[in-house]
Structures are given as structure tokens and as C-alpha cells.
Amino acid sequence: MINAKAQSWLRMLTFHVLLVVGSIVTVIPVVWVLMTSFKSNKEIRESALGLPARIRFENYVGAWTGAHFDRYFVNSVIVGVLTVAVVLIVGSLAAFAFARMRFAGNRAIFFLIFMGMTFPVTARIGPLLTFMYKLGLVDSRWALVFAYAAGSVPFSILMMRSFFRQFPEELEQAARIDGCSNLQFFLRVLLPLSTPALLTLGIFTFMGAWNEFMIALLLISKNALRTLPLGLMAFQSEFTTDFALSIAGINITAIPVILVYVIFQRSFIEGITAGALK
């Protein structure tokens, strides 16, 4: 009996050790980048691994004034928020129909939309560019909003559909007896009950828009309209030899994401697993 207990204790210890090692290896790059951002270039040259002599914010000040991170930040927020708004509205409306109504062609249409989850960005980028030029939307935030929203529509419908399906039929019947139309039932009953799912979808969509790179790279050329990934790239190619400044620039773009992650961690995880287990 004691032997078995010792064995299971040893096993737990092994798991913990492996997980600690894995966590350390995973976090080292982030910690190193944070640490290095407080060093001077001289310190980095002399010892890339050592702790900073003191906490100095000169690199951040330099990066902030050397590039227009404030502007890029605002652009990313605008594009992200608008994308989320569009996706939440059109996605949940469509998901409602797919989840709770029967209509001709619903399976075929759903399949065509679902297919969109497997398209790589390159498959649509050429005509998308041409189309945006024709619409006069190149170098406009709306181009990014529409392109990102279109990319997120399949996932949003898939996720909200399975969420809407959980509600019992009786709920709808009760609402009908009270004289609710489809739209009223959707707006007044279903949506308020779906706030956790909408929050998850919103966070997930926001991060997708916030992090997207290829479409932005091809659709935005004006410095004033750059989102953070583009701004970071421009900044890095300008200060390619200034180690300390470049590292601070990375952190300026990464820290807001880390903060959002710390606050909304559950929504991140749920967004990912929602697609997997349905």
C-alpha cells in the first residue's frame, strides 16, 4: 500500500517537473524580451543574459517617439472594434436562422459558408485586392474590416449556431405565446441569454483582426492607416541595428495583448475549444 502511494506520488512529481520545464521553456523568450527592453545597447552587448542594471524606460520612450505606435494602436483598435461589431451582428443573425429555422437550401448554404473555414488567405487575396481597388477602398480601414469580417463569418456562425441550439424549444414557444416575432424573440430573449458566447466570439474575432498581417500588408500602404503588425514591421526595418529599441517596440505591441489575455483568459480558451468539440 505504501509502495503504491509512493509510486503515485513519484508520478505526480514527474508530471509537475515536466510541466514546469515546459512552462519555463515557453515563457523564457517572453521574459527575455521584457528584460532586454530595460537594458541599454551597451549592457546587451556585454551580457545578453544578465539582468538589467536598473529599470530604464528610455527604450520605450525612444520607440514610442521613433515610430507612431500611438497611431498604429488607434488604427488597430478601430479596425478590431468595427470587425467585431460586424461579425457579432451578421454572424448571430445568420446563426439564429441556421439553428432554429427550417428553410430550403439551408444545408447547402451552410456547407458553402463552413467551407470558408478551410480557405487560406492566399486563395482570395488577388481578386480581393482588385475588388477593393474598384470600390475605392484601398488604403481605408473599411477594407480591412470587411475582409476580416468575411474571414470570421464562418466561425461565428458555426459557434453561435451550436450555442443557440442549446436552448429548449419551450423557450421559443413561451415567447411566441407572449406575442414575440422571430426578431423579437432573437433580440429580447436569445441574445441576452447569449452574452457569454458573444463575449467569447467578440474576443476571438478581435484578436484575429488585431493580429492579421498579410491582408493588411497588401491593402494598406499609407503610414497613417497602418495597424500594429504593419507598424511594427516598418519600425523594425527602420531601426534594424538598434537592438534595445527594437525589443521595446515588440513589447509595445505585445503588452496590450498580454493584458487582454490576463483579463479574458477564459474567453480565449472557450473560443478555441468551441470550434473543436462541436
Place this chain on the structure above:
Amino acid sequence: MSVGTQERRSLAGLFAAFQRIGRRINIVPYLFILPAVIIYGLFNLGPVLASMVLSFFKWELLTPTSQFVGLKHYLYILRDKLFWNALSHNVLFLSMAVIVPVGVGLFLAVFMAEIGKGRTVYRSLLFLPAIFSGVVIAYVWKWIYHPFSGILNQLLGAVGLDFLTMSWLGNSRIALVSTFVAYAWASYGYSMVIFLAGLQSIDREIYDAAIVDGVNFFQKLFLITVPLLRDVFTFVITLRILTAMGVFSVIFILTGGGPYYATDVIGVYIYRMIGNYEMGWASAAATINAIIIVTMSVLFMRLREREL
């Protein structure tokens, strides 16, 4: 009866039939899906289909012409050594991805399911890199790989392995693996989270029965857990098909496909063509790539479904 009246009568019948269907069709559901269909159609499915059609036409960025060129673009792409070079790197990425993000993710998730307390702390830390943009990931690793002050060579030097220090991104034999490490770093936490959710939905009683029968850790993992996680595996691997075959930003920023195309992938290959306004070639290459990806993932999902 003349042919004309018969025709007229059948037309009238058809019209009446349409009217009947029209009255029966409830347009409300279509109104609900309309906004999503418009946005998805105009900016996603539409461009994808347009890309396929336009790959058969002479095409400049602003002026898709009506000059049909048949398979010309496809023949060019299929004869281009650089296309096969790039595609082979995507396939290599994918095969490595099945081992690292998928395999490592599974083991991490299994360890986490076994331990009780402290799970959330490990999950937060291991998942952290997955939240970053590919651009941030690439720049973090660019500095990690920095030949002189990068942490990798510094660490190797500090533990006396100086002979292993090298130009991680400049050496054409190692550069692809170096870019893969950056991609994998941001991926295993992602797979792990999905596996963990799958593991938590497994009925513990199954395990309790197995423990009585005296199976060891690996038997339990491969004989019980893995078969029960079939659907989760399907999802995780499909996800890797999509990301490994579509990888762009990490490679574009770390190496730009170099040195000498040693890390070139389809995404970067197509981007270069668009940059040169070779839209016909770009759309042909994009179509081939999309067909490969969609076929792979749909086939894979279907295969798994049938096996069940």
C-alpha cells in the same frame, strides 16, 4: 392541339407552380442570413471563386481582361522549380507540425489532466505565445536568433557549447527548422488547450476500471485516451493542415523565404508574384494551393467520420 398552346399552357402551369412555392416559402430565414451571406460572398467566397476563374485569363492587378489563356498559368506554375521548392517546405512544415504542436500538445494536456491543482497556472503559461501576432512571434525569434547578442547563441556559449552557435537564419541547411521552431512555439499551447478540453470530457469511470486492471501510463494513454480523443485529433490535425500549408508572416519576416529560397513557402511565393503584378500566376498558384488544402482537410475529416 397546336404546339403553341401547349407551350403556353405549360408556361402558365410553371408560373402557377412558382407562385404556389413562393407563397409557401417563408422569406424570414433568408432575411436573417442575408447580411452574413453578402459579406461572406463579396469578400471571401466570391474572391476565392473569382481567383479560380481568373487563373485562366490574362490578368493585371486593375484590369482582369477577357483574354482567355487556358492552362497557360498553370503550366508555368507546375514547371516552376520554385513552386515545388516552396510547396515541399509547406509539406515539411506540416509533417513536423504533426510531431511538435500535436504530439507535444497531447503530452502536455495528458500531464495536466493527471495533476489536480496548479493546472490553470500551467495552462496560462503554456498557452501564452499563442495569443501573439505572427509578426510579434517572428520578431521575438529574430532577436533570439541574433548571431551575437541573441539569447540562443549566448546560452550555448554560457554552457560551453560554443561550437553549436551559428547563424540560425542565415544557414540554409538549418533556416527552415529555425522558422519552424518559431511557428511551433506559438502552436503547442493551442493544441494542448484543445486536447485538455477533450480529456476533461472523458468519463473518469473508464479510467477507474483501467486502473483496477493494472495498466500503466503509456498503455492507458495509447489504448484508452487516444482512441477516445479521435474527434479532437481530427480537429487539431486539420488545424495544422490549415496553418502549416498557409504559413506566411513568420517566414516572411524571419527570412523572407531566404537564404536562396531555403525557407520559401507557398504564401511567400504568391506574395512575391502579387508584388510583381503577376496576378495570373499568383491566382493559379493560389488555386492549386487552395485545392490541396481544402481537399486535404475535407478528405481527412471525412475519412475520420467514416472510420467511426
